[in-house]
Amino acid sequence: MGDASETRRRILAAATAEFAAYGIAGARVDRIAATTPINKSQIYSYFGSKDKLFDAVFAARVDADVDTVPFDADDLPGYAVRLYDMYLEDPYLVRLLSWARLERTPTGALFAHLPNRDADVLQAISESQTRGILVDDVGAEDLWSMLIALASTWAQNAIVYTATGDDSPKDHNRRRSALRVAVGRAFCRDR
Numbered sequence: 001m002g003d004a005s006e007t008r009r010r011i012l013a014a015a016t017a018e019f020a021a022y023g024i025a026g027a028r029v030d031r032i033a034a035t036t037p038i039n040k041s042q043i044y045s046y047f048g049s050k051d052k053l054f055d056a057v058f059a060a061r062v063d064a065d066v067d068t069v070p071f072d073a074d075d076l077p078g079y080a081v082r083l084y085d086m087y088l089e090d091p092y093l094v095r096l097l098s099w100a101r102l103e104r105t106p107t108g109a110l111f112a113h114l115p116n117r118d119a120d121v122l123q124a125i126s127e128s129q130t131r132g133i134l135v136d137d138v139g140a141e142d143l144w145s146m147l148i149a150l151a152s153t154w155a156q157n158a159i160v161y162t163a164t165g166d167d168s169p170k171d172h173n174r175r176r177s178a179l180r181v182a183v184g185r186a187f188c189r190d191r
Contacts, residue, residue: 015027071121133188150183
C-alpha cells in the first residue's frame with residue numbers, strides 16, 4: 001500500500017509541474033512519465049485519462065493550499081495578506097487555477113461543479129456583515145470575489161507586475177501593507 005501511495009504522489013508531483021507549465025491541452029503524459037520512474041500505462045491505470053489526472057492535481061493543489069490559509073471573516077485584511085504569501089510560496093497554484101479557467105470553465109463560477117465549496121466562507125462573511133464588522137452594501141459573493149482578486153494582485157496571473165520570492169523584503173512588505181489597507185478600506189467598517 002505504501003508503494004502505491006508513493007507512486008501516486010510522484011505522479012501528482014510530476015503532473016503538477018507539467019500542467020502548470022503547459023495547461024491541460026499542452027501537457028503530455030509522455031513527459032510526465034519521463035520525469036518519474038513510472039511508465040505511461042501505469043499513469044493511466046492510476047488516473048484513467050489526462051483530464052482525470054488534471055482533476056486530481058487541481059483538487060489536491062487547491063485543497064492543500066487553501067487548507068494552509070485559515071479564513072477569518074473578522075480579519076479580511078490579514079486573510080488577504082496570508083493569501084499573498086501563499087501565492088508567493090506556491091507558483092503552481094495560480095497557474096493551475098488560470099489553466100482551469102481558460103480551458104475548463106471560461107465563464108461563471110470556477111468551482112461550479114462543487115456547489116457548496118464556498119458555503120462556509122460566504123456564511124462567515126454574511127455573519128460578519130450582520131455583526132457590523134464588514135460592510136453590508138456589498139453581497140457576500142461579490143465581496144468574496146473582490147477579496148480574492150485583490151489578494152492576487154501580484155500573483156502569477158497579474159497583468160501589471162508578478163511578484164516572486166526574489167523581490168526584496170521591502171517590496172513584499174510594501175505590497176502587504178497596501179493590500180491590508182485596501183481590503184480594510186473596501187470591506188471593513190470603521191477603517
